[in-house]
Amino acid sequence: MSTADARQYREIDVIMPRNYRKQLGPRQNRNYDPVYLERAIAAVRRGTLSIRTASEQYAIPYTTLHRWVNNNNLLAYGRPPALENLEEEKLVKVLLICAEWGFPMKSFDIRYIVQQYLNKSGKREKRFSDNLPGLDWFKSFMARHPNLTIKFAENTKRVRAAVNYEVVETYFANLK
Structure with a gap:
């Protein structure tokens, strides 16, 4: 992905408010407790x-x-998810490990990882433009996984960084 493409996607990355209103019609789905x-x-x-x-x-x-x-409710309601549950759980584990190592990710980073995963696995999602999930997908993903939060990287003071030989060795051992 070129820097111009990345710049274009980052400009789109602004979260706009979504006000969805259910349209009333003759068909009423799940209007019961x-x-x-x-x-x-x-x-x-x-x-x-x-x-x-x-x-x-x-x-x-x-x-x-x-x-x-009569247990005839076997069909799932709605569109199948872009990622299966197991794939989403693996993504969540990777994101938590990255955050633990001090590398938090923004919404675009997570969406880009999903795009690369879909491209390499040969999956084509028609609802995503160029296999890149939108902000609505990201918001739904975050709602499905409340243990994830968006945190911005901060500069650390030298005293707090406490980087020594053992910390660096552990970091590179984790990378392997």
């Missing part, structure tokens, strides 16, 4: 209520309750 769904399923499986009465009592659509009672 998951706790009520669990209670309704339990009542139907115990035999105390029929599916029809449980759907009316707990305000859950009949077909939804029927699907859940």
Whole structure:
């Protein structure tokens, strides 16, 4: 990636506010409380209520309750993720190790790492421009992994740095 491309991506890296409003329409998806769904399923499986009465009592659509009672809810809801769970966990471990070594990463760095990973693994994500995840993906990634935080690198005073031979040897041993 050339410096001009990197400069272009860094200019885009400004986080803008997102105000998503759900559009109302005839189709209503998941407009029920998951706790009520669990209670309704339990009542139907115990035999105390029929599916029809449980759907009316707990305000859950009949077909939804029927699907859940009969375990026919096998399809995942929504688009499959860009990275599998195992791949995301590996990325999180790498980011935590980098932060531990004193190399925190910004949003562009993380997105660029994901782009390089997708390119080298031969995956092509159509939703990403040039396989580079957007800021919305980054915000969702950070929300999925609350143990990660964005920290900016700071200059360290010489007294606090305390760099000696053992610290340098340990650092290079970790790099290997």
